[in-house]
Amino acid sequence: xxxxxxxxxxxxxxRWLLALFALAVLVIVGALGLIVWAMGGxxxxxxxxxxxxxxxxxxxxxYRAWRLRDGGGRLxxxxxxxxxxxxxxxxxxxxxxxxxxxEMAIASGVPVPEIYVLEQDLGINAFAAxxxxxxxxxxxxxxxxxxxxxxxxxxxxxxxxxxxLNGDMRLNMRxxxxxxxIEILALLGQGGLARxxxxxxxxxxxxxxxxxxxxxIVVGYAGLALARWIRAGISRQREYLADAHAVQFTRExxxxxxxxxxxxxxxxxxxxxxxxxxxxxxxxxxIGQIFETHPPxxxxxxxxxxxxxxxxxxxxxxxLNARVRQRxxxxxxxxxxxxxxxxxxxxxxxxxxxxxxxxLTHILGAGMLLAAIPGPLAWAARSDARAIEVxxxxxxxxxxxxxxxxxxxxxxxxGEARGEAVRxxxxxxxxxxxxxxxxxxxxxxxxxRRLSAEERAxxxxxxERLIHADGRVAVFEYALGRMLSRQLRDVQxxxxxxxxxxxxxxxxxxSAHYLLAVLAHHGHPDAPAAARAALTAGIGSLDGALPLAxxxxxxxxxxxxxxxxxxxxxxxxxxxxxxxxxxxDSLIRAMVTTVSHGGxxxxxxxxxxxVMAASLHVPLPLATEGVFDGLA
Numbered sequence: 001x002x003x004x005x006x007x008x009x010x011x012x013x014x015r016w017l018l019a020l021f022a023l024a025v026l027v028i029v030g031a032l033g034l035i036v037w038a039m040g041g042x043x044x045x046x047x048x049x050x051x052x053x054x055x056x057x058x059x060x061x062x063y064r065a066w067r068l069r070d071g072g073g074r075l076x077x078x079x080x081x082x083x084x085x086x087x088x089x090x091x092x093x094x095x096x097x098x099x100x101x102x103e104m105a106i107a108s109g110v111p112v113p114e115i116y117v118l119e120q121d122l123g124i125n126a127f128a129a130x131x132x133x134x135x136x137x138x139x140x141x142x143x144x145x146x147x148x149x150x151x152x153x154x155x156x157x158x159x160x161x162x163x164x165l166n167g168d169m170r171l172n173m174r175x176x177x178x179x180x181x182i183e184i185l186a187l188l189g190q191g192g193l194a195r196x197x198x199x200x201x202x203x204x205x206x207x208x209x210x211x212x213x214x215x216x217i218v219v220g221y222a223g224l225a226l227a228r229w230i231r232a233g234i235s236r237q238r239e240y241l242a243d244a245h246a247v248q249f250t251r252e253x254x255x256x257x258x259x260x261x262x263x264x265x266x267x268x269x270x271x272x273x274x275x276x277x278x279x280x281x282x283x284x285x286x287i288g289q290i291f292e293t294h295p296p297x298x299x300x301x302x303x304x305x306x307x308x309x310x311x312x313x314x315x316x317x318x319x320l321n322a323r324v325r326q327r328x329x330x331x332x333x334x335x336x337x338x339x340x341x342x343x344x345x346x347x348x349x350x351x352x353x354x355x356x357x358x359x360l361t362h363i364l365g366a367g368m369l370l371a372a373i374p375g376p377l378a379w380a381a382r383s384d385a386r387a388i389e390v391x392x393x394x395x396x397x398x399x400x401x402x403x404x405x406x407x408x409x410x411x412x413x414x415g416e417a418r419g420e421a422v423r424x425x426x427x428x429x430x431x432x433x434x435x436x437x438x439x440x441x442x443x444x445x446x447x448x449r450r451l452s453a454e455e456r457a458x459x460x461x462x463x464e465r466l467i468h469a470d471g472r473v474a475v476f477e478y479a480l481g482r483m484l485s486r487q488l489r490d491v492q493x494x495x496x497x498x499x500x501x502x503x504x505x506x507x508x509x510x511s512a513h514y515l516l517a518v519l520a521h522h523g524h525p526d527a528p529a530a531a532r533a534a535l536t537a538g539i540g541s542l543d544g545a546l547p548l549a550x551x552x553x554x555x556x557x558x559x560x561x562x563x564x565x566x567x568x569x570x571x572x573x574x575x576x577x578x579x580x581x582x583x584x585d586s587l588i589r590a591m592v593t594t595v596s597h598g599g600x601x602x603x604x605x606x607x608x609x610x611v612m613a614a615s616l617h618v619p620l621p622l623a624t625e626g627v628f629d630g631l632a
Contacts, residue, residue, distance in 0.1 A: 013234065017171065020230045021178050028182065028223035029053045035215055053185065061181030068173050072494050073130030073137035074114060076176075076277060080270065082116030082139045087382025087447065093145035099370070100150070100157050101138055106439050107366035108161060108249070109610070109619035111487060113138050114446045117145065121270045124148065124263045127280040128160040130169050133619060134487060135449070135494035141270065147262050147320050155246050155256030156282055162245030163280075165619060168238050170495070172280045175231055179276065182227050186220030189213040228291045235279040235293035243300060250363065257304040264297045265316040369439045374429050377440055387444035388451075388459060389418065393425040394437055394480055395466040402470045409469070413462045434476075434603040438610055441480060448484070449491045456488045473566040475522050475604040479611040482570070486614055503575075505542075505583035511572040512587055513539060514553060515612065518569055519594045521552050523605040528552065530598060538594030542586060573615040584616055 033050035037043065068075060077084075085094050098115055105112040113128070113136040122143040130136035138160050140153075148156065163169060190213070247253045263283045270281075278284055279293040294300075301308050370378075377393075380386040392410055397403045403426070411419030432440070451459065463484060467477040490496070505512060520535035535550045576587065591612060595605045613620035 024226045025057055032219050057181040060184035061177045064180040065177035069495050072135040076129040077116040077137050077139045081118055081120055083119050085115040100154050103366040104157055104161050107363045109621050111445045112442050123267045126156050126160055126282040128163045131494040133164050134490035136164050148259055151252055151255035152259040156259050158246035158249045159242045162242035176276055179227055182223050185216050189216030231279055232291050232293050236295050239294050253304040257301055260297055260301045265313045266320050373436050373440050376428055381440055381443040384447050387447035389421050390444050392422045396426050406466050406469050409465055445487055476607055478566045479607040482611045483614055501578050502580050503578040508575050511575045514572050516594045517553050534594050534597040537597040538590045541593040542590035577616050
């Protein structure tokens with residue numbers, strides 16, 4: 001099943017989920033109403049009880065959903081005690097985790113997520129949280145970092161990327177809100193009983209409070225059990241799908257199987273109350289099968305390694321305990337050493353990304369690109385204070401006069417110090433390889449997403465002025481501006497990016513043809529005949545029949561086209577982002593057909609393809625041997 005089919009299946013599953021939970025709420029409301037009626041309350045009291053119960057559930061769910069929407073995946077990670085992994089962690093395990101996450105993100109075509117470590121949790125676990133890929137976070141326990149080898153860690157991270165790509169995160173966030181709304185009844189009942197015990201008057205009002213509290217507890221927890229049963233049925237299958245995605249992505253089933261074995265040998269539990277997010281975790285220790293959100297660990301392992309026998313788990317458990325103690329000792333010694341020397345962690349190469357010898361072309365390609373990025377640029381991109389400078393550096397023009405005007409704009413907008421910092425980056429790396437530009441930009445996305453609304457607006461305004469400093473819009477300038485704008489806009493309303501789209505391709509065929517024309521023209525800017533041939537192939541793929549004749553729109557050619565094409569493309573991409581998933585599938589295939597026509601793909605086409613896919617909220621795998629690998 002490809003990405004688009006999986007997204008549509010997730011949307012259908014979400015609708016079924018909401019219907020089932022609505023039914024569960026009706027059962028809860030009806031049960032409470034019947035209890036009130038059976039106690040002699042009459043139909044009016046029953047109606048009031050049912051209305052108040054329904055209102056409480058809905059309001060509590062909306063409150064929790066509003067909190068989650070405001071904080072996104074970051075809020076979940078922080079509530080679980082997560083510590084953000086900075087751009088340059090001193091801990092080698094955190095560095096390895098950062099490298100694995102970065103290479104997975106760039107290889108799969110999703111924005112690099114923020115990374116958190118649950119430092120107080122020694123169990124082996126992880127989760128991905130957020131509404132969409134643009135606000136995703138990945139959290140990993142300290143126990144996982146201390147216990148897992150690199151191939152095993154990569155399997156766990158790939159599993160979490162499976163949840164991101166399959167659209168599971170938004171469903172998981174909705175589950176949290178719904179379960180909170182149902183649980184609120186039981187919590188109110190417990191609060192009422194506690195209040196009664198404190199008062200302990202024994203009068204009729206006090207007795208009524210006690211009866212009502214017990215009723216709320218019984219009905220609330222019965223409803224919560226029903227809701228958890230529904231959640232369990234939905235979640236188990238999604239775990240198998242995420243495991244399958246991890247194997248498909250890494251081509252290393254032994255890595256994921258090794259991680260699952262270590263979970264079985266050690267434990268997966270987290271500190272504190274994790275019931276709210278248990279369906280989001282990589283693995284679970286829960287025993288009650290009827291409410292278990294994950295398939296049994298042994299079943300998951302045997303799906304990957306059919307001949308596995310659990311008899312060796314005790315030996316593995318002893319090895320793990322020794323390894324964890326050793327890692328803890330090494331961290332303590334390293335921390336004291338740094339404190340004595342008063343040193344900060346130096347800039348490290350990204351070459352660790354190649355250490356796992358991944359078999360899949362996309363991951364290998366991503367690792368090679370990350371390793372090729374010059375150290376000072378990678379360091380700056382991963383720094384909260386300097387990621388903006390990398391964005392501005394990438395926009396500096398090759399013409400010295402235009403570049404000086406741009407540096408003056410930067411100094412006027414952000415101050416002389418920032419302008420000089422950008423100038424130093426350009427002096428150190430005056431000619432960055434074209435294929436490294438977008439990966440370098442993507443390294444800075446986790447830092448850029450943390451900017452305030454005022455900082456985001458100021459940066460976007462400055463980027464727009466730098467792009468137009470020479471009176472025209474180059475392909476890379478457009479790609480950078482568009483990707484940055486999309487990232488920063490989705491930060492403001494991450495839930496909007498995950499909402500289902502329903503428009504059809506038939507209603508936007510003209511816009512789709514313009515999109516293909518942009519790709520054809522910039523792939524063959526000096527060869528009109530080749531551009532027309534590429535456009536013909538793309539339209540033929542989209543419409544199912546070759547057109548009799550095509551022409552590149554005048555808006556893309558001539559002097560006016562140097563600036564106008566970008567404005568038109570912005571409007572076209574906004575329209576096409578409303579397409580339903582199956583039509584986005586057809587459009588992406590037509591885009592790839594257009595780009596690959598003629599057998600040679602130029603950097604401008606790759607950059608346009610990446611930014612167009614990002615604007616359509618479609619993760620496009622890294623273009624290595626095949627531009628379309630992994631989507632079909």
